[in-house]
Amino acid sequence: MPKETILVIQSDPKIRVLCHEYLSSRGYQVITAGDYESAIRAAFDGHVDLYLIDLQLPDVNGLDLLERIKAFQPEAQTIIISGNLTNEHLLRALQLGVKGFLVKPFGTKELLDSTKKILEDHRLLRARIQSHVLNPLFEISESFLSEIDQRHVLRQIVGIAKQETRADLITLLLVDSKSSSLNTALSTGVIPGDLEAEVKKLQQRLAEWVLIHREPFITVEGVDPQGWFQKSMASRQLASSICVPLLRKDRVIGVLQMSKKEGTPSFNQNDLALATVLCRQAAILIDNVQLFDEVKRKAQDLEEAQLDAIKALAEALESKDAYTRDHSDRALQHAVAVAEKMGLSDMQKDRLKYAAVLHDIGKIGVPENILKKPTRLTPEEYEIIKTHPEKGAEIIRHIKSLAQVVPLVLYHQEQYDGKGYPKGLAGDEIPIESRIVAVLDAFDAMTSDRVYRKAPGRQRAVEELKRYAGTQFDPQVVQAFLEVISETSPQTPLPSQIEPSSVSQS
Template identity: 35%
Template sequence: MPAPKKKKTVHGAVSRRMALMPTAKSELSSLKMKLKVLQRVNEIAASTFDVQPLLDRAMDLVTEIAPSEAGSLLLLSSDRTTLKFSIVKGSASAKLEGLEIPVGQGIAGWVAKTGIPLTVNDVASEPKWKKEIADNVDFPTRSILCVPLKSRAEVIGVVELINKLRDEDYNDDDLEIIELLGAHLSTLIENSRLYSEAREKVERISAMAETSALISSSLDVKRVLETVMNVAKDVIDAEASSIFLYDEEKHEFFFEIATGDAGDAVKQIRVPWGKGMVGWAAEHMQTLLVPDVTKDPRFYSKVDEKSKFQTRNAITVPLKPKNKLIGVAQVLNKKGGLFSREDVELFETLARQAAVAIENASLYTDLQELFLNSIRTVVSLIDAKDDYTAGHSSRVTQYALMIADQLGYDTENRKRLELAALLHDVGKIGMPDAILKKPSGLTAEEFAIVKDHPNKGAEALEPIKQMKAIIPGVRYHHEKLDGKGYPAGLSGDQVPMDAQIICVGDSYDAMNSDRPYRKGLGMEESVRRLRQDSGTQFNPKLVEAFVSALENEEKK
């Protein structure tokens, strides 16, 4: 009797295992599918930063994972009142793309409003379904699967699939995998938006850089004004020209530029507010043409008396950039006759140029600071992607400039290094948060994405002519002296000096800062490691310059 009992027990265990096998196979298949989705999402994320191509590829993946006749990605408007068909797959795509529907209406509108996913396998019996859209585009609809896209717990859009192929119903597995994909798609959308915003800021920085270059070429404002006034005198064919600047404290005007025979004689003369043609043009903020000064009560004769110059006629123009008075320009005595209306228009144009030159000279310092602040804004987008790297770029810049000061960098080289250090990690914009914030070791594929950020940063800056000089520092700041760095494997003197300096500052900050997997090492240990890797990873001269600067800071 014991033997048959044992055989029955074995048979029962085998039966139970056999019963569990379909479930195990199903779970394994589901896991494989999820891994495949994650792999494909990472491939899409690494393929482009541009929003539309990225979303288009993502929707191809959506309709592949849950095979359907059609699929749409709808994004929420900025005022959160409408959904726009941004990407549409299927036969009705041409009619649907760009179409907007109110939030709250239809299945997609309901999902956007509530943030709750919905599967409907018989839309005719679903009150939320708005058949008008399907009728308008002549697309028979049988079933719908719709999931919300969320960023920081807030709905930013929805993914909608229509009519599962082979007349099948959407099931829980479909919903689960599309929700998983939707979560990653939301991250891609948010990162793409950040990249677009950053690119827009970089483009704005480019425009400011071009303006700064123009300002830098005309910092000698007096020389510029003298040129403008001499051109005015010669082209308009006048005997003299001048620029008066307004002294707000003394409420009077003084000669800044005076051309013609009496130029030197008038330099000490001042004109009170409201006096003469200069005072009138300033007070009324209007151009004044006087054909004969002897017949005009606004003529201030004391200037002629002191300068021994005889004024016959004049054009007087207020200098008012952005409608703020800063002075007055004037041309005197048309040779051989009277000033014409064309002379007035030309002089007004030249006066505006003079006003811009004066304002630019006074705003130069402010513009330079604005330019740097714009760069810092872009950098803050990068650092804000990870709480542990907040302030990283600013600290690396500080450390790089400490080294530069030890090496005696001049102003121009120091400014170039500062920009390169601030933007050294700009290539991390658009990198998946899952990689940046991963608390454990990266896979080979993930590390390959990380290693490409210096190239991505350099490529983002290449279209900007004024950024050309800083690109080597950005592209090669992860190179090592022994040639074992990335992305190009440069060695020794092949590594640009700016990149070597940034590498020291970047490495020190990485060691000295807290990370998800460890506490910061502290100054003493971080310095020890810098010295330990001197000659292989780091330039020994730069390490010692940095250590010296750190010690000097400690003594303060």
């Protein structure tokens, strides 16, 4: 383990030498300074584990020096050395987080005992923070990689704060990115009904102070650094409070505010140190969650815009071909029922619903004179019609949420015996959802009037489906579909088990 570093800031050269020689002999790395400037340089030059500061330096009060050190090293561990420690000095020293005092003259045993105890306590605090604060936060961070929402993260942070500091009231406020105002995100603890509004108002005022000054705030009974907070707390039955900013990339993203009620032990410097580390880690996590949510929202907005564009295309197609509009509606109704009948999974059902509605979207790229032609299509025109599955797949290909629907649209004109288009797939090579759409498509075409012919009729459609089950159509899908329409339309007789046919449609 590396040697712990002690900075002795002492105006008396004899005491400086005593501390340096004795503590060095005990295994510590000791640096000495005799005035303000040299002390600040030494503090800035490297990490210091413990400061021994003379209260009366030649050019500055030792507590003023400590305050400067605390500005860049908030967790600085300190022993104040003095021959005349007044009550005013004592209160200020405690407020600054001083951990021990040595009264001149003192012996080497007192020096070593105080040093060892404070450094040992600090080591234990770091270990406690590591095991009880950082580890749970690391676990939250890991779970965030799979699934997590901001509310869950906030509950975890507040839970750790309550467990480690025994706070009675905890409020976590987050900065609104648009208005820059502080809004309560999560609050825990019981406030007496007649004081609730006043306590919340006080918490908000303290949080706003921390937001502006970007530094932690701690107050305990008898010590009020701001001159107004202690009196306000007492009137609201609160004894002490800690408020810490959540800093991320030079900006405050939130504030953690904790209070203890009268009659309970006040917060101490260890609580502040722990809350500071907690908020440092929590800020990273919350910022990541918010960034994730922002990216997710933008992706959803983009996807919704793409879906809206497709809907607009579908509406344009419906205006070109009225049959397509009614056909999509009927296909969706039958698709849901057939999916249930065949025991498809929820994911397959969702894909099938999209496929039933969007399978003909590619017809938007087919000239209107071909779609509405009142006579039989020429071979060239039929080839143009046959491009609509590929055009439809291309239209929806760029929408992430429809990625698994793309092949369903592409293959809805494939035939069970491999004689369909565009790829000539056969049997189980064709997605089950596409096989269902093929049956729905054919049945609806045969039971609807078109510009070039009257509908052959429902009974004829049933006969054709039975006839081409096993060749053009999946026989199991035909069976399920005929059972569905038999149940929904009593005039259609329930089919017997369909045997695959070897006859192909001409």
